[in-house]
Amino acid sequence: MLQAYRAGELARTDVCDAHPELRRAAEMCSEAANEDCPICEDGELRLVRYVFGPRLPRHGRCITSSAELARIAGRRGDFTCYVVEVCPGCGWNHLQQAYALPDSC
Template sequence: MADSMAAAVGVQPEPASTVDYRLVRAHVLQRILCGTRMADDVCDAHPELVRAGREVGTPAGEPCPVCHGDELALVSYVFGPRLPAHGRCISYAAEIAKLARRKGRFTCYEVEVCPDCRWNHLLRSYVLQPR
């Protein structure tokens, strides 16, 4: 899986603030493989998330785990003071470093999304702090 956008520009999570959702992801994918969950149930990304994945997402470097398409992308959203209530979609890596330097507590959520089949899953969340 690709490294986080934050790590690429010198931002690291606040100690003990990272929540990793890889085990939940593995469980969901296992349920799809054994037939106890339908792919249609989890391939339900919001159209804006699909658009963000297609237009500003970072290539994940691996195929979609559901449809095996090549388009799996990572999308980062940041929430915090003086940002819109719906957060800010990070469209370039330096933007996250800029936000980390601002006063206040900013939380980043990294989501993987497949524009082809609309698979999406929250990968991790963390509080930003400059390195």
Template sequence: MDVGLLPARRPADVDYRLARQTTLDGWRRGSIGRDVVCDAQPMLRRNAVECGTPSSETCPVCEDHELADVTYVFGPRLPAHGRCISTPGELVRLDARQARLTGYVVEVCAACGWNHLVRITSLGRG
């Protein structure tokens, strides 16, 4: 299953579906406030609109808007805040580097601010 712009599966992937479900269960029970689960920073929301990959999933909080998967890559010779990946070609070029890079996919609702880390994977040939 592709998530964001990252390839389907790689060794050492970390999947955060269980943590996501625990967070949503806590919100539905009322033990976690909406202000905690819908706390996306303005830049993350902007990246969801401008660079995100549309998901087929509706936001689990507002149940009104489609989620977007935002892909970031961190590693040597990249900005300290990471690089937001906007095209599959950009990800392919980064994956071909000799350095060890880390890719993160965050699902985001640009409308209500829901966001959750979905997956972390290794990239590059380092």
């Protein structure tokens, strides 16, 4: 996607399309990715984690700390964690990683 954007095949609005809730999560309950945004090159990327599994909301649970992630990993059931890179400034977002808990917590 970045290559297509840089080649002029995609508009900025096509790649900077984060949902308002994802941008809010990036501002309020995320951790620094220690990388600049590849689109605006101004903002620092944030990592937002969502976990899906039994007895969690249908839309998943936004993880606010490593302790919360560990607690969920300790529960019975199959849980999947999705890590999304988000630029709160321009709205660029990308699924960085998905993994089953407790494999990588």
